[in-house]
Amino acid sequence: MAEDRPSTEERKPAARKDVIDVLKAIDRRIIFLLIALAVILPLIFHLVFSVRTSPIVQAIFDKVEALPPGSKVMVSFDYGPSTVPENQPMAEAVCRHILAKDLKLYMMAVWATGPPQVEVLATNVIERDFPSKAYGVDWINLGYKAGNQGLINAILLNLKGMYTTDVHGASIDGFEMMKDVQNLTDMSLIICIGSGFPGVREWVQFAGDPGRIPVAGGVTAVEAPLLYPYYPRQLLGLMGGLQGAAEYEAAVVKKYPQYKEHAEKAVKLMGPQTVAHLVIIAFVIIGNIAFFGERRRLTRAKKG
Amino acid sequence: MLRVQIPLIITFIVGAALIVAVFVPHFPFYEANENFSVYFDLIAVFAFILGGGNLLKIHGDRIWKKGRDWKYSMVTVVGFLAMLIVGALKIGGPPGLTGDVSADGSWFGFMYDAIFVPLQSTMFSLLAFFVASASYRAFRAKTKEASMLLVAAFIILIGRTPLGHYMTGWLPPELQFLHVPNLSNWILSIPNMAGQRAIMIGIALGIISTSLKLILGIERSYLGGESK
Amino acid sequence: MANTIELWIGALLTLMIFSFLYKDNPFYKFAEHLFVGVSAAYWMVIGIWSTLMPNLVGRIAPDALQGIINMPEDARPQYHFLIPAVFGLLMLTRLVERVSWFSRWAMAFVIGFAAGTNFTRYLQSDFVGQIYNSMLPLVVIGGGGVAIGPTISAIILIVGVICALIYFFFSKEHTGTFGAASRLGIWFLMVTFGAAFGYTVMARISLLTGRMQYLGEWLGTMF
Numbered sequence: 001m002a003e004d005r006p007s008t009e010e011r012k013p014a015a016r017k018d019v020i021d022v023l024k025a026i027d028r029r030i031i032f033l034l035i036a037l038a039v040i041l042p043l044i045f046h047l048v049f050s051v052r053t054s055p056i057v058q059a060i061f062d063k064v065e066a067l068p069p070g071s072k073v074m075v076s077f078d079y080g081p082s083t084v085p086e087n088q089p090m091a092e093a094v095c096r097h098i099l100a101k102d103l104k105l106y107m108m109a110v111w112a113t114g115p116p117q118v119e120v121l122a123t124n125v126i127e128r129d130f131p132s133k134a135y136g137v138d139w140i141n142l143g144y145k146a147g148n149q150g151l152i153n154a155i156l157l158n159l160k161g162m163y164t165t166d167v168h169g170a171s172i173d174g175f176e177m178m179k180d181v182q183n184l185t186d187m188s189l190i191i192c193i194g195s196g197f198p199g200v201r202e203w204v205q206f207a208g209d210p211g212r213i214p215v216a217g218g219v220t221a222v223e224a225p226l227l228y229p230y231y232p233r234q235l236l237g238l239m240g241g242l243q244g245a246a247e248y249e250a251a252v253v254k255k256y257p258q259y260k261e262h263a264e265k266a267v268k269l270m271g272p273q274t275v276a277h278l279v280i281i282a283f284v285i286i287g288n289i290a291f292f293g294e295r296r297r298l299t300r301a302k303k304g
Numbered sequence: 305m306l307r308v309q310i311p312l313i314i315t316f317i318v319g320a321a322l323i324v325a326v327f328v329p330h331f332p333f334y335e336a337n338e339n340f341s342v343y344f345d346l347i348a349v350f351a352f353i354l355g356g357g358n359l360l361k362i363h364g365d366r367i368w369k370k371g372r373d374w375k376y377s378m379v380t381v382v383g384f385l386a387m388l389i390v391g392a393l394k395i396g397g398p399p400g401l402t403g404d405v406s407a408d409g410s411w412f413g414f415m416y417d418a419i420f421v422p423l424q425s426t427m428f429s430l431l432a433f434f435v436a437s438a439s440y441r442a443f444r445a446k447t448k449e450a451s452m453l454l455v456a457a458f459i460i461l462i463g464r465t466p467l468g469h470y471m472t473g474w475l476p477p478e479l480q481f482l483h484v485p486n487l488s489n490w491i492l493s494i495p496n497m498a499g500q501r502a503i504m505i506g507i508a509l510g511i512i513s514t515s516l517k518l519i520l521g522i523e524r525s526y527l528g529g530e531s532k
Numbered sequence: 533m534a535n536t537i538e539l540w541i542g543a544l545l546t547l548m549i550f551s552f553l554y555k556d557n558p559f560y561k562f563a564e565h566l567f568v569g570v571s572a573a574y575w576m577v578i579g580i581w582s583t584l585m586p587n588l589v590g591r592i593a594p595d596a597l598q599g600i601i602n603m604p605e606d607a608r609p610q611y612h613f614l615i616p617a618v619f620g621l622l623m624l625t626r627l628v629e630r631v632s633w634f635s636r637w638a639m640a641f642v643i644g645f646a647a648g649t650n651f652t653r654y655l656q657s658d659f660v661g662q663i664y665n666s667m668l669p670l671v672v673i674g675g676g677g678v679a680i681g682p683t684i685s686a687i688i689l690i691v692g693v694i695c696a697l698i699y700f701f702f703s704k705e706h707t708g709t710f711g712a713a714s715r716l717g718i719w720f721l722m723v724t725f726g727a728a729f730g731y732t733v734m735a736r737i738s739l740l741t742g743r744m745q746y747l748g749e750w751l752g753t754m755f
């Protein structure tokens with residue numbers, strides 16, 4: 001019957017799919033799978049590259065290196081589990097360096113999720129590489145207090161006004177290394193390991209500039225470009241992302257090779273990072289090839 | 305008076321005292337600065353308690369009225385109450401209440417390590433997949449400016465990995481400025497710094513003017529609908 | 533044993549979140565809602581034990597906290613801490629519709645503090661500080677003469693800051709020389725955004741690498 005026959009339009013053969021059609025319609029789950037493989041395979045095959053330290057990271061290393069033994073360094077753990085892969089290696093590298101130089105390490109947090117990371121560091125770095133360092137004499141964990149930038153403002157004026165105990169609840173006045181500490185201006189250096197608000201910016205604004213205290217930072221890669229305007233006059237150095245952590249680790253291992261075995265966590269993760277970056281670049285190029293190919297096809301169709 | 309004037313007076317007194325304290329760091333402004341900072345920190349904790357109470361109110365309401373996804377709201381409420389109870393009572397840790405709330409053996413510490421850490425870490429790691437998908441779908445060199453953006457991004461992506469050293473490490477000393485890691489450091493230290501600095505100055509001007517308007521009571525949006 | 537249970541629970545929750553990549557599903561929703569509840573309680577508990585008890589209750593009534601918080605033996609009540617206690621309780625009135633307007637007093641304190649500190653801090657660090665940081669010598673001397681590379685970089689930096697600021701200046705029409713400077717500013721901002729994109733990709737990949745390592749540890753306990 002006439003109704004059963006396909007129309008003229010329906011009888012035209014389907015246009016053949018070319019490369020452009022394939023490239024512009026890649027299912028996003030394939031992209032997800034490729035990114036996952038780009039990270040997993042280098043981890044399985046232990047792909048590791050050597051890392052060189054950039055000037056902005058070297059500046060922090062040189063500052064710590066130049067401090068005389070017994071100098072007080074405050075390290076603030078302003079990050080949480082979400083950014084541990086980037087921040088924890090830089091925190092461990094910096095604290096390892098501080099303890100190797102026999103400086104006094106004061107640890108605190110402006111994030112509630114900071115103190116557990118201090119405990120991880122105590123296990124991975126202090127107990128493992130510096131078992132002779134005494135708590136309350138060489139290092140101390142002051143813990144977290146609420147208040148964000150208000151806390152920094154408060155301890156710039158009077159640290160013991162906020163910190164009456166350490167993180168374990170022991171009275172602060174019982175610790176030898178707290179006896180001559182009144183406020184943040186007693187610190188020779190402040191290093192903030194951060195991942196957002198409050199973080200390095202607040203330490204520069206509320207402690208570094210008003211108190212004229214040298215401040216250095218280690219941040220996630222997302223935040224790093226935003227802090228470059230403070231470098232070098234307000235922020236003496238900056239570790240940006242996993243690469244920044246790897247660079248500091250490389251500097252520490254170069255000067256103190258005895259710590260090499262446990263001090264290269266970020267360096268070992270640069271293999272997956274590198275492969276994943278190449279995959280992302282490939283995706284951008286493929287997307288643009290598809291875009292320009294489609295545009296040229298449409299232009300030809302209009303002319304033709 | 306009570307709903308509008310008194311909050312405005314409080315804002316003015318606190319804000320003005322803190323500004324004056326920078327220029328007159330002596331009694332009473334120095335003490336005001338110190339005390340107000342501590343008060344702020346303490347009020348911040350009540351904001352956490354408010355957040356918890358609000359969560360119970362919203363999800364409790366949804367469960368009571370069997371609203372949309374009420375069964376998942378039960379998961380939220382159970383998770384919240386379990387974490388709150390084990391933390392408030394310091395269950396499982398050292399005997400008594402004087403120890404660290406997340407000491408070894410504490411149930412609070414266990415829930416933090418087993419539930420909070422994996423969930424938060426994984427939520428953020430999902431973004432890697434979406435960044436890859438966005439790179440494929442959205443980043444088009446449609447204009448010269450967009451091409452400049454992509455070129456800068458490519459140099460950073462390669463230069464901030466060890467691959468950059470291997471790619472152009474063979475360049476002679478006279479052409480070291482073209483070595484990809486050096487190029488990426490230069491991009492970050494010069495053009496990126498210029499753009500970020502301009503953005504920072506602009507934002508600072510905005511914050512300074514808004515702060516002044518808040519202190520002087522010109523900006524009253526934080527008071528809600530009855531601010532006039 | 534506790535570590536193994538912890539690892540298994542963590543791995544299962546991780547896989548539940550990752551299941552979202554295929555499509556939205558009840559496992560993901562369960563994990564997401566659990567996260568919301570647990571994280572709200574975490575911040576509350578930590579805030580109470582780390583700050584509220586020692587710094588507020590311990591200051592107003594130190595004797596009441598014997599056996600709960602380690603207070604100094606000579607601790608005396610400091611009644612001016614009733615001020616933040618009252619403001620804090622006023623903030624909680626937000627939960628009750630009829631008296632929620634009391635919370636404005638607490639908000640006023642918070643806003644006043646934030647505005648007061650931000651005014652001076654942003655003025656010093658982000659405005660005057662950044663102008664000062666931009667005042668660099670245009671001609672850099674080094675190695676016995678003019679250092680060409682640093683000189684060009686310094687000029688590019690200062691020109692970039694000025695042109696990018698001009699782009700954000702909307703009180704004058706962007707025409708003529710002003711318009712040309714504004715367009716140059718856009719180029720600098722494009723490089724800025726390109727650097728931000730590159731770093732954002734780097735950050736996200738790092739987080740994924742961390743999670744994959746964790747899953748690898750979990751699989752390692754099975755094989």
